[in-house]
Amino acid sequence: MKEHVTALIANQNLRLAPMKVGYRKRESNYCPLREEGEYQLITYTFEKTDLTKEGIEQLFQSVEWESASYPEDLYQAIMNSHSVATAWDGDRLVGLANALSDDSMAVYFHYVLTDPAYQGCGIGKTIMNMMLDRYEDMHTKVLVSYPKAVGFYETLGFQPEQTSTPMYVFSR
Template sequence: MEIKYIWTKELSTENLKKLFLSVDWESGNYPQKAQKAMFNSHKVFTAWDGDALIGLMSSMTDTVLTVYFQYLVVHPDYQGYGIGKKLVDTMLEIYSDIPRKVLISVNEKVGFYEHRGFTHHVDKSPMFVSSL
């Protein structure tokens, strides 16, 4: 398996749909919106196996104080090979001068992010207004 990593926002709706639905994310049912979300992101770092999009991480930032990592997704067939680690570590390096790095994790993935240097704050709660 030879994984190629690319910085790109040019992602097809079909690739995004397949990737998001592979992890049962509702976003996969809205591939045009997902495509626009990637295009509007500050940066998108992607992982490819040939022509197949198998992972991505995106960011939004004010470029001074805070960066928010909105999406990190790796196709289940490729999990456990260090792809998520590579995506996260690269993003953390790119934004090393930004003091506040934020993401929201599902509970079962918190350990993965803790190993990448993120901490869980018991005095802070993610808040949502969402139709997804």
């Protein structure tokens, strides 16, 4: 596993500059809050110990995902994931990606989200690079993207699969 991933921080002029960000434990970079013009320290971890049902629900509500309507099930889904990469502003959960894996051949990244107030700070890219580094030996890495996010995932090396179609069975 690689020890570091390159994240982005913004300077006062909002130009992007590379910064090394580790994530074996809680490491950090800075994210400007546009309305305040101040920087917030963002920390990243794979540890699940600080995750709460309320924090997860709040993050999912911030992006208006229906999963937030099922807070107990959502909490259990995240806690039972093979791994979870998170981004924090102090005690506030501001980004999350989870992985489901057979630990041998394939990994599926189900949830990848960043609070809209923190989007554009490199948080999604950092947590996805954490996941891609953790699962670099997997033969197949899969996610299902909303159309507006396809370009983001393509920058991380994902490509649309031309010979298959994602299919679902929703609760009856």
